Amino acid sequence: MSDIKVRKCLFPAAGYGTRFLPATKAMPKEMLPIVNKPLIQYGVEEALEAGMSQIGFILGRGKRAIADHFDISYELEHQILGTSKEKYLTDIRKVIDSSQFIFMRQREMLGLGHAILTGEPMIGNEPFAVILADDLCSVPDDKSDRALSQLVELYDKYQCCIVAIEEVDAADTASYGIISGEEVAEGIYDVSDMVEKPQPEDAPTNMAIIGRYILTPDIFDYLRETKPGAGGEIQITDALRQVAKEKRVIAVKFKGRRFDCGSVEGFVEATNYYFESGDWKL
Numbered sequence: 001m002s003d004i005k006v007r008k009c010l011f012p013a014a015g016y017g018t019r020f021l022p023a024t025k026a027m028p029k030e031m032l033p034i035v036n037k038p039l040i041q042y043g044v045e046e047a048l049e050a051g052m053s054q055i056g057f058i059l060g061r062g063k064r065a066i067a068d069h070f071d072i073s074y075e076l077e078h079q080i081l082g083t084s085k086e087k088y089l090t091d092i093r094k095v096i097d098s099s100q101f102i103f104m105r106q107r108e109m110l111g112l113g114h115a116i117l118t119g120e121p122m123i124g125n126e127p128f129a130v131i132l133a134d135d136l137c138s139v140p141d142d143k144s145d146r147a148l149s150q151l152v153e154l155y156d157k158y159q160c161c162i163v164a165i166e167e168v169d170a171a172d173t174a175s176y177g178i179i180s181g182e183e184v185a186e187g188i189y190d191v192s193d194m195v196e197k198p199q200p201e202d203a204p205t206n207m208a209i210i211g212r213y214i215l216t217p218d219i220f221d222y223l224r225e226t227k228p229g230a231g232g233e234i235q236i237t238d239a240l241r242q243v244a245k246e247k248r249v250i251a252v253k254f255k256g257r258r259f260d261c262g263s264v265e266g267f268v269e270a271t272n273y274y275f276e277s278g279d280w281k282l
């Protein structure tokens with residue numbers, strides 16, 4: 001196991017996106033654009049930058065546009081071939097050419113842990129990454145890597161499950177998985193406990209899990225044993241809590257800025273940030 005590189009990344013994308021209704025009535029929330037690029041493409045590009053070559057999507061009903069986005073659009077591409085507009089497809093073509101995409105349906109929405117367990121046939125017996133595309137992570141600065149690359153680097157060292165964390169306002173703990181643990185190196189914690197969406201008075205700390213994980217394949221056995229928790233759902237946090245107790249889970253304060261694009265406020269912040277960065281201009 002120890003030499004196996006992380007090369008597969010799962011994208012759970014089954015949620016309804018109710019906070020963006022009516023925009024998400026007929027369109028997946030993951031396809032909402034931050035300036036001119038769908039949210040999920042930012043996540044896939046981050047995965048590719050981190051060395052992933054197989055991208056697995058766990059989709060719910062009504063999410064076909066995601067599969068179409070990562071496929072050739074034959075008619076459109078034929079129409080603009082050789083024109084000045086062709087450049088607008090360069091980035092997405094690069095993404096499509098450098099990875100394999102696998103799609104699975106989560107028939108019932110029983111929680112994030114259940115969505116990850118649904119992906120087991122795509123993963124098999126190797127470590128893998130999970131990205132929650134709602135959490136958009138920017139490049140910290142010119143010299144540093146994005147969040148998932150930071151986790152992959154740590155996996156090479158620790159060879160165990162790893163989660164990204166960030167300090168949040170103490171009043172907001174009920175929106176996140178919260179960890180506690182001992183700091184073993186700057187910003188790196190050996191997790192002793194974790195709890196999904198605790199009320200502020202029950203939260204052990206304000207260190208919140210952000211949607212970036214590296215998981216070892218034994219997580220599937222833990223998930224099979226995990227009973228529904230917060231919100232009546234099978235939570236990855238509960239499965240990882242058990243891993244932390246029996247084996248090891250590392251949490252890292254990743255470098256960079258995170259936008260909560262599952263909320264309208266975070267989505268608008270991310271839009272302004274990327275618009276001002278000018279990266280979208282061709």
Ligand code: G1P
Pocket residue numbers: 112132135175176177178196197208209210211235236237262
């Ligand atoms: C999920 C996880 C939670 C984590 C959060 C990060 O919650 O269950 O532990 O802190 O993502 O965005 P969700 O936001 O899907 O309710």
